[in-house]
Amino acid sequence: MKRVVHHIPYKGFYTFCYTFGDVKKGTPLIILHGGPGGCDERYEPIEELAKDGVPLIFYDQLGCGYSRVPKGHEDLWTFETYLDELENVIKYFGLKKFNILGHSWGGMLALEWVTTRKHDGLDKLILFSTLPSTKIWNDEHFKMIETYPEDEKQAIIDDYHFKEVDKKILKKGLKRFYQEHVSKKKDKKYVFTRKRFPKTNREIYVKMWGKSELFGTGTLKNWNTIPNLKNIENKTLIISGKFDESTIAINELMNKEIKNSKWVLLEKSHHIGYAEEPEIALDEIRKFIK
Numbered sequence: 384m385k386r387v388v389h390h391i392p393y394k395g396f397y398t399f400c401y402t403f404g405d406v407k408k409g410t411p412l413i414i415l416h417g418g419p420g421g422c423d424e425r426y427e428p429i430e431e432l433a434k435d436g437v438p439l440i441f442y443d444q445l446g447c448g449y450s451r452v453p454k455g456h457e458d459l460w461t462f463e464t465y466l467d468e469l470e471n472v473i474k475y476f477g478l479k480k481f482n483i484l485g486h487s488w489g490g491m492l493a494l495e496w497v498t499t500r501k502h503d504g505l506d507k508l509i510l511f512s513t514l515p516s517t518k519i520w521n522d523e524h525f526k527m528i529e530t531y532p533e534d535e536k537q538a539i540i541d542d543y544h545f546k547e548v549d550k551k552i553l554k555k556g557l558k559r560f561y562q563e564h565v566s567k568k569k570d571k572k573y574v575f576t577r578k579r580f581p582k583t584n585r586e587i588y589v590k591m592w593g594k595s596e597l598f599g600t601g602t603l604k605n606w607n608t609i610p611n612l613k614n615i616e617n618k619t620l621i622i623s624g625k626f627d628e629s630t631i632a633i634n635e636l637m638n639k640e641i642k643n644s645k646w647v648l649l650e651k652s653h654h655i656g657y658a659e660e661p662e663i664a665l666d667e668i669r670k671f672i673k
Contacts (some may be wrong), residue, residue, distance in 0.1 A: 399449035403433035415489030420587030422448035428661035517599035612640035624652030
């Protein structure tokens, strides 16, 4: 598979992008990575789709990975920036027909774009371990920590309310949550190096999302597109893991509200099912987009 790198001008900077296959032929799949602010989400398994003739477009969102922006540009870290960037990528390649896969924050970005902007050319939508509302995410996570040791649970709750906490106890509670629901277990046949992926841009992550995966406390705290899900007409594939922080209740709701949707639950996966159960996940994606 030949990997072609593109540097797409955007807002005085560049969007770092790489493609597989001829994206001007067939129907390319655009991958929107998680975050916001991150890009090391171990997407190598998805690259396998190129072997089946599916053109792929991956890009590091502005300020993430190799789409570098110096500090001091906090005004850029908004939904509008990333919605405009997606449209800029589509325009750059001159796409007339395409599919989108959004993982985690990338799914939020996809949902916001589909429900608030013209999306001519979009054929099918894939929502992978994502959410339609920050409130439902936060509410589900409060339920998930109910069984934690009292000191860990209280530290997590106090941190959510921006109170002083014992950092060691908080770290212990967060580690428990990550191991149970975010887990970085992966299929051993993939290498998963960090060579292509610089660390998460915490400036973006903290401003837009918050201090940790558990709760959205940043500028996205009040984001909610649940009322708009019923208006999505594109065929939609929803994928999540049984032990995912994107809980069963969250995905059941999306499946119920999006009329042309199918939901696949990966029985052994957490938040990165494409790396934990890649063969099943990729098979479902192949069948859906073909």
